[in-house]
Amino acid sequence: MKLNDHPTGRHYLQIPGPSPVPDRILRAISLPTIDHRGPEFGALGLKLLAGLQRIFQTRHPVVVYPASGTGAWEAALVNTMSPGDAVLMYETGHFATLWQKMALRLGLQPEFLSLAGTDAAGLPVSWRRGVQADLIEQRLRADTARRIRAVCVVHNETSTGVTSDIAAVRRAIDAARHPALLMVDSISGLASADYRHDEWGVDVTVSGSQKGLMLPPGISFNALSPKALEASKSAQLPRAFWAWDEIVEANRGGYWPYTPSTNLLYGLSESLDMLLEQGLPEVFARHLRWAEGVRAAVRSWGLEIQCTDPAVYSPVLTGVVMPQGVDADRVRRTIHERFDLSLGTGLGKVKGRMFRIGHLGDCNDLTLMAALAGCEMGLKLSGVALAGSGVQAALDFFASRPQGTVLKAAA
Ligand SMILES: Cc1ncc(COP(=O)(O)O)c(C=O)c1O
Numbered sequence: 001m002k003l004n005d006h007p008t009g010r011h012y013l014q015i016p017g018p019s020p021v022p023d024r025i026l027r028a029i030s031l032p033t034i035d036h037r038g039p040e041f042g043a044l045g046l047k048l049l050a051g052l053q054r055i056f057q058t059r060h061p062v063v064v065y066p067a068s069g070t071g072a073w074e075a076a077l078v079n080t081m082s083p084g085d086a087v088l089m090y091e092t093g094h095f096a097t098l099w100q101k102m103a104l105r106l107g108l109q110p111e112f113l114s115l116a117g118t119d120a121a122g123l124p125v126s127w128r129r130g131v132q133a134d135l136i137e138q139r140l141r142a143d144t145a146r147r148i149r150a151v152c153v154v155h156n157e158t159s160t161g162v163t164s165d166i167a168a169v170r171r172a173i174d175a176a177r178h179p180a181l182l183m184v185d186s187i188s189g190l191a192s193a194d195y196r197h198d199e200w201g202v203d204v205t206v207s208g209s210q211k212g213l214m215l216p217p218g219i220s221f222n223a224l225s226p227k228a229l230e231a232s233k234s235a236q237l238p239r240a241f242w243a244w245d246e247i248v249e250a251n252r253g254g255y256w257p258y259t260p261s262t263n264l265l266y267g268l269s270e271s272l273d274m275l276l277e278q279g280l281p282e283v284f285a286r287h288l289r290w291a292e293g294v295r296a297a298v299r300s301w302g303l304e305i306q307c308t309d310p311a312v313y314s315p316v317l318t319g320v321v322m323p324q325g326v327d328a329d330r331v332r333r334t335i336h337e338r339f340d341l342s343l344g345t346g347l348g349k350v351k352g353r354m355f356r357i358g359h360l361g362d363c364n365d366l367t368l369m370a371a372l373a374g375c376e377m378g379l380k381l382s383g384v385a386l387a388g389s390g391v392q393a394a395l396d397f398f399a400s401r402p403q404g405t406v407l408k409a410a411a
Pocket residue numbers: 017068069070071095154156157158159185186187188208217
């Protein structure tokens with residue numbers, strides 16, 4: 001018999017996506033499905049597409065796919081690239097690595113920039129810091145033949161809890177006077193961390209439903225720029241389902257060329273209302289505050305945060321590094337079995353070395369306190385020596401910094 005065979009109360013889904021879905025959104029999704037070619041749907045479609053532009057902070061089209069984020073990654077590449085094109089990608093973690101592998105599978109030639117080596121904790125340095133824009137600039141300057149067609153980076157690396165300065169990447173491309181497109185994965189950043197598609201000069205932003213938008217998995221996005229749309233006219237990679245042109249055309253009336261995920265779109269409508277009612281600055285401040293509270297706990301435990309550069313701490317999740325010799329997945333398992341709390345596993349090169357606490361979606365101070373209490377009990381049960389009580393540190397933080405306290409990104 002497992003220790004907790006009949007859990008009561010709600011499961012604590014504290015992974016960095018899929019995030020807990022608010023009841024208001026679950027109720028919207030449960031409404032009867034309507035005709036996706038009827039007038040009622042067209043009005044919904046137009047509302048959604050306009051709302052999404054506000055969330056991506058763009059005046060240009062946002063394409064919605066009935067697919068997980070991986071589909072939208074593929075869409076970004078196949079709509080803009082031709083076989084054999086060189087793309088410059090940057091290793092920030094597991095998701096940057098998966099996108100690079102996809103580029104290879106599609107017949108592109110990805111070059112993967114990375115910071116070399118491991119640090120004293122035995123962890124890859126490149127997985128603990130954000131994109132170094134100067135390395136991108138150097139590489140683009142050296143590309144005198146202008147072979148590189150795109151720079152692809154991850155805004156919020158969900159495997160590590162590290163963000164990257166996208167405006168700095170844009171400046172690097174401009175400083176090198178390089179024509180490459182800038183493509184950004186903000187699958188887990190959008191609607192939690194500040195993100196500005198137009199202002200930062202991004203050509204394609206890839207995102208998904210199951211993180212900051214607080215929806216179940218199943219829909220994903222490409223936000224476009226006029227330059228990306230232009231590139232799609234001459235790009236030669238084969239595409240049909242992912243092709244932007246037919247979707248953008250059908251979207252003018254609020255429709256899709258195929259059957260969209262009607263009920264998830266009801267949920268999206270509710271999500272957009274919730275986010276825009278609160279206002280994006282408040283949404284971003286809320287996540288920064290939660291993140292700082294969680295980091296206060298990790299510091300009091302005397303454990304390392306996966307991100308070593310405070311300027312790019314993720315507002316969405318925190319990676320907690322285990323002392324060498326402690327299996328992070330065993331700790332997670334104990335916490336799950338004893339307290340019905342799910343934490344994110346370490347992925348790829350940091351498997352077994354760290355776990356991830358998500359602070360996004362339908363959360364509040366008390367759900368986070370419960371998650372931290374589960375972590376603290378589980379760490380103790382697993383024999384991890386703690387320097388102090390993280391729970392107490394987080395209680396003090398949340399009690400002394402009321403909701404609405406605006407924190408700077410590098411707090
Ligand atoms: C940053 C990032 N990119 C890409 C993906 C892949 O998206 P999906 O699993 O929805 O296909 C994820 C999923 O967690 C992610 O966090």
